[in-house]
Amino acid sequence: MKKTFPYVAAMLMLAQTLVAQQHSEQNHDKYVMPSDPQVKQKLGQWQNVKFGLLMHWGVYSQWGIVESWSLCPEDEGWCERRGPYKDNWYEYKKAYENLKNTFNPTQFAPEKWAAAAKNAGMKYVVFTTKHHDGFCMFDTKQTDYKITKSPFGSNPRSNVAKEVFGAFRKEGFMVGAYFSKPDWHTDDYWWSYFPPKDRNPSYHPKKYPQKWESFKKFTYNQIEELMSDYGKMDILWLDGGWVRPFSSIDTTVSWQKAIPFDQDIDMARIAKRSRELQPGLLVVDRTVSGEFENYVTPEHQIPDHYMSIPWETCMTMGDSWSYIPKENFKSARKLIHILSDIVSKNGNLLLNIAPSPEGDFHAEAYQRLEEIGKWIKVNGEAIYETRGDNEIGIQGKWRFTHKGADVTYAIYLADEGESLPTGLEIDRLTLGKTAKITLLGSTEALRWTSKEGKTAIQISEKSAKKIPGSYAYVFKITK
Template identity: 25%
Template sequence: MSTRIMEKIRMISGKRIFGASVAMAALALAVPAAAQVPGYEAKVDAKLRQVKAGIAKGPFKSDWDALRGKYRTPEWFRDAKFGIFIHWGPYSVPAFANEWYSRNMYVPGNAAYKHHVETYGPQSKFGYKDFIPQFKAEKFDPTGWVKLFQQAGARYVVPVAEHCDGFAMYASDFTEWDASKMGPKRDTTGEIAKAARAAGLHFGLSSHRAEHWWWYYMGRTFDSDVNDPKNDGLYGPAAPMGLPADKPESWPDGGQLQTWMPPNKAFLNDWMARTAELVDKYKPELIYFDWWTAAPSFEPLMRDTAAYYYNRSAGWGGQGIIAYKGGQFAEGSALFDMERGKTDALKLTPWQSDTSVSVHSWGYAKNDSYRTAQSLISDLIDIVSKNGNLLLNVGPKADGTIPDEIAQVLQGMGGWLKVNGEAIYGTRPFQFFGEGPTKSGQVRVGGQVEESAVKGYTPADIRFTTKGDNLYALGLERPKDGAVLIKTLYAGTPYLTAPIKSIALLDGGKVEWEQTPKGLRIALPAVGDGAYPYALRIRTR
């Protein structure tokens, strides 16, 4: 290892680094951690050749203009509206704070670091790898999971195939550290795919592999098992981040300039091979990429990935979807996603919002807080009215069971959708998404606003959807006295081609209404506290 790199590592850590740590950092920066797999390099080379050939012979090319010209979000996605995201892995064993435990337990000063030492002992004796044998998933029932998701009203399922921790939740040819060989010793991703498709749900998957480049770096700054060569397949590369590299990469992120040591070619090749493996083995209809693929070094891979995946999915008879949440894809070449965020505008192209039933963690964490079914139904309505889909995350426990708090929320949403789903599924936006005083908050990059900025809806917050000859008006907060005024639909409004002929409340009950110059006045049945949003079917003929 060069003196320059050693000094950079010391600089970023601000601490003396153990000799073994320095040696392992050198190895990690030289080769990908997965090189421990027999025949690894030949496997990667073969997969990269396959990717190159797949791009060359298909209709999609590795060029942003070409990708924009051909990509169209498929109708099944636009009709589905609601999907389930799944964060599940060894981090559900400690179940402390959030799914970043695998990284934070190696960060001195972090609450997870302190908790780990106090609960399990020093990281040199008990590391993240030691949670894997405890991650048995002995009660994992993919058919039962899918049944619950169907009860919730979801139309597609997206498990995380690999989180930033580097433990693949699928059967991989490029690492020994996966769920089919360790822990559950089951291809959990494949089993979820099989169960979802058998039930008629669409299947996607998510990859957070890019962040693994630097994920475990802090474990190299003190005596921990990250420095043991036997564990490179899980922890490596554990490369430095945020240091003054020879050619650092910088790009704007949320108004700040982020600077990183760029990943080397070996890691980028590994990422491409693993991504193509997921495409080829599981044939996902949707792939979600986490944020660090927005790093400049990944730009050629983003084009190649889109071209290869879209060509492969075209061969299966469909259009694949790539969901992204940064700036790594040219607008119109993939599906924009807003993590824990929404928009105050009707978007002309389809988009997606992903959030979690649990408030503080995406994975299962003890003593977490949970959203209510009522609040998530309101979010779903708001998102759908603006041409979006909701991807709602659940975090199962280490044994494979879904927490009761989450199951109850999903069942509550499903009960509402069973009655009011015609105003959601298969709909398209109205000329105007809705009306009302509540705003989502301060706008961020890409028109996104943080979901936490929304303090609650009022009875004046109305959203619209359409399907065929039907216009649906959905109230995000049902008034106790039943009095509703929809200003957009006043007598003579240009948003309707004819006067209103009939209005029906989808959950039943008598509705009185009058279209006046000030708006559409409606009298709904009075309700008590905690009533769910309502949906009205409005017809002009």
């Protein structure tokens, strides 16, 4: 992920726009549906669960700064350095990497996260095992730059990724490992012989093929560890889309034009070995269209239309991917509207919450999860195991999902303070005489009339008063 330092609101808004452009601008016409039957089955399962949790957590949490990007020597808002040695990149990098020596999240209790996420209706998790800075939240054998070599290393739960995956798996979650393909700590990517100029390797891989082969081996070995030693895995979620074969660059996409040379890490070999260890594994090589991007992942953006291919919006609950002391969390109403909008367009929502350096969420994040969960308990059948609507379409405050050919869910996105209206109309919906419309949360059949493709739903004042105020009202239409 990439974004700016979060303390200046105007800069944040600008950076999030730029970030979304870099991660979302993609030609989806090049999507390739997997052919492996086990992968296809897993993809269908993933499309049914709809709502997931993403977590960015690492040494950067201690400074309350952007994840990894302050190390990157690029003149971009999200790379801005703050804090100690901000005017000297070499000293700053040394201080940043020394954060390993103070990282000690003694409040770490992944069961608490898993319980709160499950109560909110989330059904899959993607945890950051390693971000671009190279700090590993798992006990890799490939480097000592890892949490088990921090002060937390003496804790019996110091292999954090294993603990997180285990806790969520026990709650029935699909489990995914976020892994950064670029690694700015290893000398095989940012070779100390040449200072880095940007996010790319500090050397030309074609000129130094042995160095690049060493990096490929390092990457392969780390992913093999994650697929071997951390239990059943459902998703390998790869970030850092500039690490890709040069032949895969789409010159119609602005950010990809800046990739200077081939960075092929042999995804075919990685995927083959990963699926030998984890049959049916979903591989998500973000923004690299083709057989190793089993679903697409627009970042901080929601398409304005239905997409038939498998897709997921990844988005922050607050403003930042990483922990900041004072976060600006989206309201429960907004988050429920976002979820409903995404699902109506045939996608999933992967919502990011960042743990603190001590190892817990903001209290307000737990509050949001609880509020979402209350809505989901009443209305979840309109979300799970549904598919988006490509016929009725978006109509003002209405969003629509389907279960098979006979059940449509009409989700009315209520404004702040808006009570359930006593009369509502849906266009492009023609019903037969035996159709039934109910409001989720009530068993009472509602009166309706249908004429020339318009369906008018009547809710009596008595019935409306029985339904408590809600962020979104869901009508179940059985044909």
